[in-house]
Structure formats: structure tokens, C-alpha cells
Amino acid sequence: MRVRRVLRVYLGVCVGDQPEGTTSTGALVRRAVDGDAAAWDGLLARYSALVWAVVHSYRLPPHDAQDAAQTVWCALAERLSRLRDPERVGAWLAAAAHNECRRQLRTGRRTAPYAPETLDLTDHRSPESVHLAGEGVRAVRRALDGIGLPDRLVAMLYLDYPELGPDRIAEMAGVARAELAAIRRRAFRRLRRLLREQTEPVGRHRVPDRAAQRRDRR
Amino acid sequence: MSPDDQPDENERFVADLRGGTPLLGPAPDSVRAAARAAYAMRRPEALLAAVREDSAHRPPPGLRDAALDPGLRFLTFEAGDWTIRLEITAHDDLRDITGRVSPAGCPDVEIRHPRGRHREPVDRTGAFVARDIDRGPLSLLLRPPGGRPVTTDWIAI
Structure with missing residues (x-):
């Protein structure tokens, strides 16, 4: 049973039209709180690119950007069971990401914005x-x-x-x-x-x- | 009204830009790795000490912005009767932490970061030192003898 559920979560979050893809965010949070690591991965699949987009928009140096995104997710892991509204975890992540990036901007020792062109991505399409x-x-x-x-x-x-x-x-x-x-x-x-x-x-x-x-x- | 203001013109422009290579790729693997590590380390039964003061957000009263060494940061966490004060010094990609836990009485403090955790002894006055900690996310865990554990919020150091 558990294996099937885990598999469904993986498929669900990767393939939009699978039933699990529409699993409510609140349900994923509650399952992650109960120790279901696949549900935590489901939250990562649903939100990690969005959190990264928020962080990336601040044009921090790569190391600072990674520190910020990592810290947001670590903070959520510890706060997960204490969230007032599990359904609104996306808003929580966004607010935490904005907050951390503003702090990084304030304390960063750099003087010029980082050129994001070098922060490129892996692309699996043909050359x-x-x-x-x-x-x-x-x-x-x-x-x-x-x-x-x-x-x-x-x-x-x-x-x-x-x-x-x-x-x-x-x-x-x-x-x-x-x-x-x-x-x-x-x-x-x-x-x-x-x-x-x-x-x-x-x-x-x-x-x-x-x-x-x-x-x-x- | 110029053509730029026509909503449909803008929509056509947006539609033209869409659909090719994404502007931004997925989050780096290090982010997912840190998230998984923190999930495995979470302590839902612990009392969570939130950040009350952070010189990176607001310099301590009496200290002007310019007077604060950019490599130095002061933080205070609070939960119930617990107060944890940290002084963090940056040198390159490493951090030194001098801390004080109040009330005293914990024999040690666990330093948690995505790549692992270790303990540092806490003295009778509640003071502890942790040197050469990697930059990145950090959280502390206290296990008072006979009491409920206390963990701090994760912060980026």
C-alpha cells in the first residue's frame, strides 16, 4: 500500500494530470508532518522552482542565493508541524524567501548586482x-x-x-x-x-x- | 493611448515570449539536499525558539549602522523562559559562533546544518563556542536534562 502511495505521489507531482498532482497542498503538508518523506518531496517538487525564482529575482551572488533558498526550506521543515494554515504553505515560503533575500541584500558585502547570466541552468534538449x-x-x-x-x-x-x-x-x-x-x-x-x-x-x-x-x- | 497600452498588444507580446526554453531552471540540487536533511532532522516535539533580535535586520540600539562590523552579527532567540544569544563572526566561508544559553544547565548544544550535526560543550554559565562552521543554514538544539528540547529557527549564517 505504502509503496503504491509513494509511487502515486511521485507520479502525481511530476505529471500534472495524474490524480495526485491535484492533491491539495494542505494534505501534502499534513502527510509530511506525519513523517511521509514522499509528501515532503512532493512539496519540494511543487514549490522549489518557485522559491528559487523568488530568490533568483534578487540577483544575489550564487552562494548567497543558495544559502537563502536552502535556509527557507530548512526553516519550513522545522516549522511544518506548527503552520497555522497548511494550505497556505506557498505564501509562507514566498514571504520567507523575500525576507531572507532582503537580509542578504542588506548585509552582502558586494557592491554591484550579480550578473545572473552565469547562473545558467541545465537543459536537456538537443544542441x-x-x-x-x-x-x-x-x-x-x-x-x-x-x-x-x-x-x-x-x-x-x-x-x-x-x-x-x-x-x-x-x-x-x-x-x-x-x-x-x-x-x-x-x-x-x-x-x-x-x-x-x-x-x-x-x-x-x-x-x-x-x-x-x-x-x-x- | 499608444499601441503599447492596448492590452491585446501586450498579450500578443507575452504569448510570443512564452513556450520556449524556461527563463530559469529548477532549484540547484544543494537546495533539495538541504531541504531533505532538515526534514530528517526536524524536532516537532521541541519548543521552537524564534528570532527576536537580529543585527542583520536591525542594528542593536546605540550602535549606528556604520559602527557595526559587517563581519559581525548578533542574534537573540527566545522561547518561553529560554533565551539564546549568538555572536557570529564571518571569515571567508566559515563562521565562528560564541553563544550563551539562559537559563544555564544544558551540558551541551547541538549545532545543526544541512551537512550534519555535532555537539559543543556548554559551560556552567551557559556559554559555548563553535568554530569554523560552514556558511549556510544553521539551527541549534538544546536538550535540557529532564526537560523539553529547545530548537532554534533555521537562519543563514
Whole structure:
């Protein structure tokens, strides 16, 4: 029985349309509290990339970023049985990640933001498709560097995790739900402009787009 | 209203950007490893001492920001009648910890981090020292003789 349940959890969290994929977060937390390590892995599968996205958006040096993400998960492990609302563990993780990153920013001895381009990811696709897709993705990553928080994180979550929906995106980005639409609009407007500027020939004299600058300040 | 403000224009732009390589990959393996290690070490029966003061968030009263050595950090944890004070010194990727547990009476303190744990003796006044601890997540565990264990929140040192 236990083996089957463990297997279901693994399949469930990896494959979205498996019944376990829809297991409520609260149920996963309660099972992890009861010592079910597969449920803890289920929470990791569900949230580790999102927590990493939050941490990554702060552009900390790699070591600081890993310390922050590790600490958030360690803290959750110890707090798990003491959570007031197990269903809202995602909000708890997001708040803890924002908090830890702000502390790292405050105490970090570095002076310039870390260039995240070197913090690249493993990719299991063919070299050709990576090459084809690569320039576009690199350009978007570069453009994301040019916009501040929380806009950068909101845009990134909408691009990588559209299925989350606005409530959870607001939760992960640490912004008020009522302000999300405006932040999203502003973020993608800036992203579009930065991408446009990247592709324009260097050295050409451009008339500053004053209307756009005014809109951005809003 | 410029074309940029048209919602459908923005939606088309967003749709164009989506669907290829993810902008960000999964969390590093070290994060999952730390999460699993902390899960295996958790002590749900213990009293959890939360951070009450942290010079990294707020410098101690009377000390201006500039007066605080960036390599030095003061922390206070509290739970019930327990107070645990830490002074953490950074040197490269290692940390030295000088601590005091109050009330005194625990023979030792367990230093917990994702790669393992070890004990350091606590003296009669409640003081202890732990040297050359790896940077990263840290938590302490106290086992008062005959009493309920006390664990601190995990912090990044």
C-alpha cells in the first residue's frame, strides 16, 4: 500500500494530470508532518522552482542565493508541524524567501548586482534547438535585468509559470493582488521596450520616447 | 493611448515570449539536499525558539549602522523562559559562533546544518563556542536534562 502511495505521489507531482498532482497542498503538508518523506518531496517538487525564482529575482551572488533558498526550506521543515494554515504553505515560503533575500541584500558585502547570466541552468534538449532558442531567451533574461523588483519577478512568473494564475503569482511575488494587473502591464511594457532597444542598431540617434518615459513613471 | 497600452498588444507580446526554453531552471540540487536533511532532522516535539533580535535586520540600539562590523552579527532567540544569544563572526566561508544559553544547565548544544550535526560543550554559565562552521543554514538544539528540547529557527549564517 505504502509503496503504491509513494509511487502515486511521485507520479502525481511530476505529471500534472495524474490524480495526485491535484492533491491539495494542505494534505501534502499534513502527510509530511506525519513523517511521509514522499509528501515532503512532493512539496519540494511543487514549490522549489518557485522559491528559487523568488530568490533568483534578487540577483544575489550564487552562494548567497543558495544559502537563502536552502535556509527557507530548512526553516519550513522545522516549522511544518506548527503552520497555522497548511494550505497556505506557498505564501509562507514566498514571504520567507523575500525576507531572507532582503537580509542578504542588506548585509552582502558586494557592491554591484550579480550578473545572473552565469547562473545558467541545465537543459536537456538537443544542441540545435538550444542554439535556436538560446538567443531569444538570453535577450529576455538580459531585458529582465533592466527592470526592477517586483516587476522583474512578476514578468518572470507570468512567462515561466502562466498556469499559476494571478492569485498565486501575486502571492509568490509578494505584491497586493489588487496591484498585480498594473504591475504586470508596466513590467511587460518595459520588457518590450528593452527588447526593442537591444535589437536596434547601435550608434543610431534616437529621439527619446518621452511619452513612454512618462508612462513608465506612473 | 499608444499601441503599447492596448492590452491585446501586450498579450500578443507575452504569448510570443512564452513556450520556449524556461527563463530559469529548477532549484540547484544543494537546495533539495538541504531541504531533505532538515526534514530528517526536524524536532516537532521541541519548543521552537524564534528570532527576536537580529543585527542583520536591525542594528542593536546605540550602535549606528556604520559602527557595526559587517563581519559581525548578533542574534537573540527566545522561547518561553529560554533565551539564546549568538555572536557570529564571518571569515571567508566559515563562521565562528560564541553563544550563551539562559537559563544555564544544558551540558551541551547541538549545532545543526544541512551537512550534519555535532555537539559543543556548554559551560556552567551557559556559554559555548563553535568554530569554523560552514556558511549556510544553521539551527541549534538544546536538550535540557529532564526537560523539553529547545530548537532554534533555521537562519543563514
